[in-house]
Amino acid sequence: EAGVAQSPRYKIIEKRQSVAFWCNPISGHATLYWYQQILGQGPKLLIQFQNNGVVDDSQLPKDRFSAERLKGVDSTLKIQPAKLEDSAVYLCASSLAPEETQYFGPGTRLLVL
Amino acid sequence: AQRVTQPEKLLSVFKGAPVELKCNYSYSGSPELFWYVQYSRQRLQLLLRHISRESIKGFTADLNKGETSFHLKKPFAQEEDSAMYYCALKKAGNTPLVFGKGTRLSVIA
Structure with missing residues (x-):
């Protein structure tokens, strides 16, 4: 089966610009996650969707980050405006259900200058 | 809040030697513990989870609730x-999932 797809793979922007990342989960996976992985750290959950509803966004900086999964399939994560500290790899993962194994995408590496 | 500690950033061993990657956690309840692995230029993937009690690629990990540890061994x-x-x-x-900071394992020929 095809894995989790993410685009773009790399993005370089200047601070205060906006950026958007896209994720296509494995077909049939109801649960979708966005993680932020800063260099030297483990992934940190930003937001979790169950179908098109938000389950957990407690660690999402809502003043600048937003995410949606309108039709319960693809998802978009947006940062507006970006800060230097947002430089990280943004990982998308999906699972059949919250208690099932998470499958990760290749990530989007963001550099904010 | 729960926390996962991996005390070693880098672990180098010779081929054929035993390996132990340490993991300690802080959580007062009954957690589920996992080991994920990322090979060079590949995606993060699940290696094993404690509830399955499997050996994957020769690796095992035992949950020790007394020591709040889940060390990975081969x-x-x-x-x-x-x-x-x-x-x-x-x-x-x-x-x-709450992740630790990770340990880079380098196996030297």
Whole structure:
């Protein structure tokens, strides 16, 4: 089966610009996650969707980050405006259900200058 | 709040030597523990989870609730084991994974 797809793979922007990342989960996976992985750290959950509803966004900086999964399939994560500290790899993962194994995408590496 | 600690950033061993990647956690309840692995230029993937009690690629990990540890072990390291390893914890129910900072394992020929 095809894995989790993410685009773009790399993005370089200047601070205060906006950026958007896209994720296509494995077909049939109801649960979708966005993680932020800063260099030297483990992934940190930003937001979790169950179908098109938000389950957990407690660690999402809502003043600048937003995410949606309108039709319960693809998802978009947006940062507006970006800060230097947002430089990280943004990982998308999906699972059949919250208690099932998470499958990760290749990530989007963001550099904010 | 729950926390996962991997005390070693880098672990180098010779091929054929035993490997132990340490993971300690802080959580007062009954957690689910996982080891994830990321090989060079590959995606993060699940290696094993404590509830399945499996041996994957020769690796095992035992949950020690008394010591709040979930160390990953392999008796004889192979070059292809070189990768980044992350320990992760999940509380029961619909709760997020909490990852440690990871340990880079380098197996030297």
